[in-house]
Amino acid sequence: AQTVTQSQPEMSVQEAETVTLSCTYDTSENNYYLFWYKQPPSRQMILVIRQEAYKQQNATENRFSVNFQKAAKSFSLKISDSQLGDTAMYFCAFMKQRNAGGTSYGKLTFGQGTILTVHP
Amino acid sequence: DSGVTQTPKHLITATGQRVTLRCSPRSGDLSVYWYQQSLDQGLQFLIQYYNGEERAKGNILERFSAQQFPDLHSELNLSSLELGDSALYFCASSSPFRLTDTQYFGPGTRLTVL
Numbered sequence: 001a002q003t004v005t006q007s008q009p010e011m012s013v014q015e016a017e018t019v020t021l022s023c024t025y026d027t028s029e030n031n032y033y034l035f036w037y038k039q040p041p042s043r044q045m046i047l048v049i050r051q052e053a054y055k056q057q058n059a060t061e062n063r064f065s066v067n068f069q070k071a072a073k074s075f076s077l078k079i080s081d082s083q084l085g086d087t088a089m090y091f092c093a094f095m096k097q098r099n100a101g102g103t104s105y106g107k108l109t110f111g112q113g114t115i116l117t118v119h120p
Numbered sequence: 121d122s123g124v125t126q127t128p129k130h131l132i133t134a135t136g137q138r139v140t141l142r143c144s145p146r147s148g149d150l151s152v153y154w155y156q157q158s159l160d161q162g163l164q165f166l167i168q169y170y171n172g173e174e175r176a177k178g179n180i181l182e183r184f185s186a187q188q189f190p191d192l193h194s195e196l197n198l199s200s201l202e203l204g205d206s207a208l209y210f211c212a213s214s215s216p217f218r219l220t221d222t223q224y225f226g227p228g229t230r231l232t233v234l
Contacts, residue, residue: 033221045210045225046122091163098221106153106168106176108212108223113162 002027002094006111013082014119020067021077021114023092031097034068034075035108040088048090051075053097082118089113123147124226126211132232138199141229143211145192151175151214152194153223154186158207169194201233 003026013019025034036048051059051068058066063080079086092111123146133139145152154166165178169188180186183201188194198205208230212223 035222037225042227043208043230044122044227045212047222047224050222095221095223098216106151106170107165107178108153108155108163109165110163 002029002096002109004092004094004109004111006090006092006114008114009112010115010117012117012119013079015082015084017082018078018080019082019116021079021090021092021116023075023077023111025073025075025092025094027073027094027096029096033095033097034066035093035095036064036066036077037091037093037110038086038088039091039113040085045091049077079116084118084120087116087118089115122224122226124211124213124224126209126226126229128229129227130230130232132234133201134234135201135203137201137233138197139201139231141196141198141209141211141231143194143196143213143226145194145211145213146215146224148217149213149215149224150192151216151221152188152192153212153214154180154194154196155210155212155225156207157210157228158204161207163210166196198231203233206231206233 032053034051038046067076093108125144150171153168166180168176186196208228210228212225214223
């Protein structure tokens with residue numbers, strides 16, 4: 001079974017600064033995906049960024065980037081130039097890569113979440 | 121807007137009752153997933169359907185059941201409701217062909233059991 005751990009229950013940052021959210025995971029799988037989802041006060045779950053385990057290059061999406069360390073089973077999210085709209089709960093999630101048969105295993109395993117507050 | 125729709129947005133009911141939550145996936149997505157988010161359990165995977173067939177099962181109670189219809193919409197049925205079933209229920213969908221298996225979430229249904 002996979003486990004995902006987010007050790008920072010809460011973080012805060014000033015607007016325009018950079019913040020890094022931590023995530024570690026435990027798995028015996030070699031092929032998998034990692035995700036960061038954002039849940040603002042509206043409670044909608046919004047995909048922030050995704051990383052394939054077989055890719056050595058770290059994923060980036062505009063102000064969001066990850067530091068993926070496969071051997072250390074670490075997957076941190078860096079938010080640059082923080083904005084007030086980044087205030088949300090952030091979830092790290094793991095999913096096994098689907099088999100050659102075509103259909104996914106489906107299960108996303110989530111961490112406990114980190115509440116990020118961006119202050120003006 | 122993720123393209124995944126869920127109805128109703130809010131549901132208030134009493135213990136012992138039965139409710140049905142509905143989900144329509146994004147256009148072209150064949151997989152539908154159900155998740156439960158509660159304060160004590162966090163976000164937990166319940167069940168997955170792919171093109172009408174059950175594909176994976178998580179921590180879904182026997183009082184809960186789901187199905188996916190030929191038009192690919194899905195329903196989650198919760199029966200003999202207990203106070204502890206109060207939670208936010210999310211539906212997500214994905215495609216094996218676009219951004220492989222990335223799940224996009226609907227806005228959720230907030231269930232309150234009184």
